[in-house]
Amino acid sequence: MRARIIDKKDLIEIVDLLRKEYEVVAPFYGRGRDTYFEVVTDENKEQIQLHLPNPYHPPKKYVLPQIQRMMRMSFNGKVRIEPTYEEKKRAIFGIRSCDVAGIHHLDRIFLGGTYRDIYYERFRKNLFLANVVCTQPGVDIDEDCFCVCADTGPAAASDFDLQLMDLGDVILALAGTEKGEKLFSSPVFRKATPAHIQKRQEMLREVRKKFASATSWYTAAVRYISMGKVTEEVWEEIGNRCLECGGCSYVCPTCNCFTVTDRKISEGEVERARLWDSCALSGFTRMAGGHNPRKAVHDRRNRRFFRKLAHYNIQRELSVACIGCGRCVNVCHGDVGMPSVVEIIRRSCAEKQER
Amino acid sequence: MSETVLENVYLPKTAILERVVDEIEDVKTFFWRFEEDQEQESFRKFMPGQFAQVSIFGAGEFPASLPPSPTEKEVFFTIRKVGTVTAAMHAMKPGDRFAVRGPYGNGFPMEQYFGQNLVFVAGGIGLIPLRSCIVYALHNRERYQKVQVFYGARTPKDLMYVDLLKEWEQSAGFECHLTVDRKDPSWHGNVGVVGSLFQKPGVELPVENTTVFVCGPPVMFRFVLKDLKSMGFQDRQMVSTLERYMKCGVGKCGHCCIGVAYVCVDGPVFNLEQIKKLGEEI
Numbered sequence: 001m002r003a004r005i006i007d008k009k010d011l012i013e014i015v016d017l018l019r020k021e022y023e024v025v026a027p028f029y030g031r032g033r034d035t036y037f038e039v040v041t042d043e044n045k046e047q048i049q050l051h052l053p054n055p056y057h058p059p060k061k062y063v064l065p066q067i068q069r070m071m072r073m074s075f076n077g078k079v080r081i082e083p084t085y086e087e088k089k090r091a092i093f094g095i096r097s098c099d100v101a102g103i104h105h106l107d108r109i110f111l112g113g114t115y116r117d118i119y120y121e122r123f124r125k126n127l128f129l130a131n132v133v134c135t136q137p138g139v140d141i142d143e144d145c146f147c148v149c150a151d152t153g154p155a156a157a158s159d160f161d162l163q164l165m166d167l168g169d170v171i172l173a174l175a176g177t178e179k180g181e182k183l184f185s186s187p188v189f190r191k192a193t194p195a196h197i198q199k200r201q202e203m204l205r206e207v208r209k210k211f212a213s214a215t216s217w218y219t220a221a222v223r224y225i226s227m228g229k230v231t232e233e234v235w236e237e238i239g240n241r242c243l244e245c246g247g248c249s250y251v252c253p254t255c256n257c258f259t260v261t262d263r264k265i266s267e268g269e270v271e272r273a274r275l276w277d278s279c280a281l282s283g284f285t286r287m288a289g290g291h292n293p294r295k296a297v298h299d300r301r302n303r304r305f306f307r308k309l310a311h312y313n314i315q316r317e318l319s320v321a322c323i324g325c326g327r328c329v330n331v332c333h334g335d336v337g338m339p340s341v342v343e344i345i346r347r348s349c350a351e352k353q354e355r
Numbered sequence: 356m357s358e359t360v361l362e363n364v365y366l367p368k369t370a371i372l373e374r375v376v377d378e379i380e381d382v383k384t385f386f387w388r389f390e391e392d393q394e395q396e397s398f399r400k401f402m403p404g405q406f407a408q409v410s411i412f413g414a415g416e417f418p419a420s421l422p423p424s425p426t427e428k429e430v431f432f433t434i435r436k437v438g439t440v441t442a443a444m445h446a447m448k449p450g451d452r453f454a455v456r457g458p459y460g461n462g463f464p465m466e467q468y469f470g471q472n473l474v475f476v477a478g479g480i481g482l483i484p485l486r487s488c489i490v491y492a493l494h495n496r497e498r499y500q501k502v503q504v505f506y507g508a509r510t511p512k513d514l515m516y517v518d519l520l521k522e523w524e525q526s527a528g529f530e531c532h533l534t535v536d537r538k539d540p541s542w543h544g545n546v547g548v549v550g551s552l553f554q555k556p557g558v559e560l561p562v563e564n565t566t567v568f569v570c571g572p573p574v575m576f577r578f579v580l581k582d583l584k585s586m587g588f589q590d591r592q593m594v595s596t597l598e599r600y601m602k603c604g605v606g607k608c609g610h611c612c613i614g615v616a617y618v619c620v621d622g623p624v625f626n627l628e629q630i631k632k633l634g635e636e637i
Contacts, residue, residue: 118364258608288441
């Protein structure tokens, strides 16, 4: 990996370099502590910051929009079925390491397997990821972050094009791809020394100690779920706390489920679109005629965590489908986000064994 | 399954409805072909047990099993009217256009069963997906040992593919046993559940070197498996095809997930040994 350093005052220069080729989006502060991804313009670019809380809405919308048009079908007279593609070169400036892992997870779903998803691919191949390493507790890192446990942060190890880390006096830039390295031809980047790299290691070692919940204790939960050791009563306890809002799926950077719907746009013409869907909702598995194999809410909770912790871990991707961003903790009114569920399972199974 | 498909897998191709045949109440068979001949050619390489995604313009898309055997000339769907999209399909007339993509899923590995006895057990419209295998087996009759069909419906009026049933009953080297739960004056055959056919005098199911195909409503499924088990059949000898709500058909949308499997790409065909390892009730 090639390393360079830049002065803090030149941070916006990198954004401008990217803007020559890409539409750049970056996290901005809202009116309070809230942050959100927004397109960078000449007007707002001075407000770009390296350190701020990770936006509540993940950047997955840039590869999997909440509503995505797929095709138009006109059927008055001769039938025409035309795919609808959106293509835009886009850079996400300031994507956090956990979210980089989220994109990597979606890559495996949509680009892996027998069938490639061409809609996803079109977004993905045009996407530049400028990752920022979280180093400031209370700002970048909040009490719900557990990337250290999910092994996705605080510094992404792969899948970024460019990685920026605040070393205090200067910013260290690492290129993860040729696309990223191309930027280094600009004079704002200066040579990094072994001392800079060493400082990076030292700082990361310190930052890892600053997490309030450094671990979510997955291992035990993964094992209990995979072995079918979690009792129906425990799932009921979790299910009773689920308000069936689907929020956890929508804010989850790894949740990929979608539904497909046709919408009339004119007489004899419909548009087919796909929309985010959630396994928390009762209609998720309901078949025509009304039969629903997963009716009860606790059964649906069971399936969600089975899929994230056992299914993905054992059979599909050899990793859990959780990146430790903590968004589900924030969104869940019933406090059954990932860390709570893992804890409930771990405690109940451990208690049972002690008996 | 190692080859990656590169084109837009979600784009259906235009099909023309050629004729419609009434089967039983709320069930019709739709004979169709693709507008483009080359689409027709590539689609016809499907395996028994695979399925397709059917788009009815203005209504939506749904998964449908493929009842024809690849050894037959025509392609068709047999569809029960259960929801809005299937109702829209039932309203279609010959000459109308719709759209199809596929075939998808693993299908029954019919060639792996060469040299074996085949037992087909179907209840109600469970015969739709098994029709493909039975016709395939009949076409390749010399490649299999004993072939038996056990089929039950609620009443004589609910028996599917009646012309074909008559043909099967008369085919040499091919046993076809029918039953109904409730008879009417026209019925002179067996009355009782499908499992009662196994007890009929003269009926003998070979347990060694046999694959049993079971397809039907959940209650029938449970009882038939119990019967087969008591006869000595092993879990891996019993195969079925599962049904789930599906949106994409290609392993991306997450809807058809049962435990560790996606029905659309890992199934829909599973043997009972695999079903028991899914990690979720079917």
